[in-house]
Amino acid sequence: MHDPVDARLVAEVSRDARATLAQLAAHVGLSTSAVQARLRRLEASGVITGYMALVSPEAVGRPLSAFIEITPLDPAQIDDVPQLLEHLAAVEACHSIAGDASYMLFVRVGTPPDLETLIRDIRKAVNVTTRTTVVLQTFYENRPLVPREQP
Amino acid sequence: MHDPVDARLVAEVSRDARATLAQLAAHVGLSTSAVQARLRRLEASGVITGYMALVSPEAVGRPLSAFIEITPLDPAQIDDVPQLLEHLAAVEACHSIAGDASYMLFVRVGTPPDLETLIRDIRKAVNVTTRTTVVLQTFYENRPLVPREQP
DNA sequence: CCTGAAAACGATTAGAA
DNA sequence: TTCTAATCGTTTTCAGG
Numbered sequence: 339m340h341d342p343v344d345a346r347l348v349a350e351v352s353r354d355a356r357a358t359l360a361q362l363a364a365h366v367g368l369s370t371s372a373v374q375a376r377l378r379r380l381e382a383s384g385v386i387t388g389y390m391a392l393v394s395p396e397a398v399g400r401p402l403s404a405f406i407e408i409t410p411l412d413p414a415q416i417d418d419v420p421q422l423l424e425h426l427a428a429v430e431a432c433h434s435i436a437g438d439a440s441y442m443l444f445v446r447v448g449t450p451p452d453l454e455t456l457i458r459d460i461r462k463a464v465n466v467t468t469r470t471t472v473v474l475q476t477f478y479e480n481r482p483l484v485p486r487e488q489p
Numbered sequence: 490m491h492d493p494v495d496a497r498l499v500a501e502v503s504r505d506a507r508a509t510l511a512q513l514a515a516h517v518g519l520s521t522s523a524v525q526a527r528l529r530r531l532e533a534s535g536v537i538t539g540y541m542a543l544v545s546p547e548a549v550g551r552p553l554s555a556f557i558e559i560t561p562l563d564p565a566q567i568d569d570v571p572q573l574l575e576h577l578a579a580v581e582a583c584h585s586i587a588g589d590a591s592y593m594l595f596v597r598v599g600t601p602p603d604l605e606t607l608i609r610d611i612r613k614a615v616n617v618t619t620r621t622t623v624v625l626q627t628f629y630e631n632r633p634l635v636p637r638e639q640p
Numbered sequence: 641c642c643t644g645a646a647a648a649c650g651a652t653t654a655g656a657a
Numbered sequence: 658t659t660c661t662a663a664t665c666g667t668t669t670t671c672a673g674g
Contacts, residue, residue, distance in 0.1 A: 348542065348544055348549070352541055352542045352544055353541070354539070354541075355506040355540035355541050355542045356506060360650065360651090368659075368660090369659070369660055369661080371651090371652080371660070372659055374651075375658075375659085383548070385548040386543065386544060386545075387544070387545050388505070388542070389507045389541070389542050389543065390503055390504070390505075390540070390631065391506045391539070392539040393499055393536060393634045394535050394538050397534070397536040398499070398536070398634055405586070420628035420629070424629070427632075429632070430632045431629060431630035432629050432630075433554075433624045433625070433628065434624070434625045434626045434628070435622050436623040436624075437623075442624070446634065471588045471593065473584045473586055473587075473593070474585045475584065475585045476584045477583045477584065477585070478575070479582035479583075479584070480581070480582070480631075483546060483549055483551065483597065485578040510667070510669095519642075519643090520642070521667080522642080522644080522668090522671095523642055526641080
């Protein structure tokens, strides 16, 4: 991304991934073909890595979310944790972290018993201690990475 | 969302928000107009809440992410925290949590000094103690909420 | 709730600057 | 990189089952 027009394009498409080239073009003051060329470059260069629909977790039966810090008990497994947990669909994110624990997971499930089952599944997949922090309420998430500048 | 076709649609559009109605129609075996009507219903009923481009944090100059747990020192401020922090663009997510702290933030900044500045800005905005956990590596995040069933 | 067809609109490409 | 203009594909709307 190397000019303010690219920045605005990224901000716009980040806010509405289904915006038409004509709409984007109107925002940045270029023709649709110029916008298309820029979008393609942003995709090819890895600035834009994809487009996703935002889905209401409640609507798809997963209203309960939590952070799970995990620490492998067997040091030999430590590097494999992300891969060993990838098959668990409830695990939405996996980061390695600095601090007491080795990894931080963000998970979404339907009910408290589902959370218990998930924690057991994690322990089945890899030998770890876990520390779970339940989310009571999400005020915002997925906020745009590139804030829209005031026009 | 109340049938398997809706579920597949949500899964598909969640994987590629810019898929055309024709592509989606091919996946679910309906006409484009039927798919369009279903998408509209899913949007209107709040199952699909929006469409966003995924942007590489590194590419937009924010390679450093962290979790910040915060606990208000002044109980009177406790409910206002999400709103008081909303103006900080680095704060990507804000959840209230069960546990020692009151809130969990997920933040993205450019550099360690930026993180220090952010923490000071948070303290300026609201009277809190903070506990920061730096992310060393993100293995995955934003995984699809509705896993694609095996076809 | 679906299909299918017609019309409107957007995306894509080529050629020129 | 950009624009314009022609072509092609997609979305939208509507009649009918």
